[in-house]
Amino acid sequence: KNQVEQSPQSLIILEGKNCTLQCNYTVSPFSNLRWYKQDTGRGPVSLTIMTFSENTKSNGRYTATLDADTKQSSLHITASQLSDSASYICVVRPFNTDKLIFGTGTRLQVFP
């Protein structure tokens, strides 16, 4: 069983709509949780980083939330654009280690 699980695996939405991606993790204790965006054929790019004590972090139209009690995080995308089409990866950094644990990602497709 993966320590970081994401849902849905894939998602199709229309341009302008909002969406929410989910991340459930079992890593404990952890130092921080990150969301990355990976365009096809490119490396992942950091969107947000939240420590275990933070509940929310925004980056433009991207808002990440964290509930350390339920070990869940979500990434909310507002007013989606065609350029939001990508894979979104949830990443957890366990406490006292430099090795990140990556989810398998949610592939988002935004259609006009």
Next chain:
Amino acid sequence: GAGVSQSPSNKVTEKGKDVELRCDPISGHTALYWYRQSLGQGLEFLIYFQGNSAPDKSGLPSDRFSAERTGGSVSTLTIQRTQQEDSAVYLCASSPGGGGRTQQPQHFGDGTRLSIL
């Protein structure tokens, strides 16, 4: 450039050959990571370099895999006697510092897509 640079971007080779993948991290970044990304899988940690410390090699899948980092900058990942299951995208990332509690993001290159025939 200002980002992490990897070369080659694509590599096709025959089974049994050796390959070398190169990573140029962002200048001044002391931490460097190698990951492997197979189709439909999450990124798999391979190896981590932090400054002059001994590298963390715990993610290397077999003794056919090795990596070096010369002068605290450029890194080379070598795969000997390649197998078809080695086909994947190999990603390199760097960050300003290591330590389990750092909040610094890792900056990724665009990877090398390795195909073993």
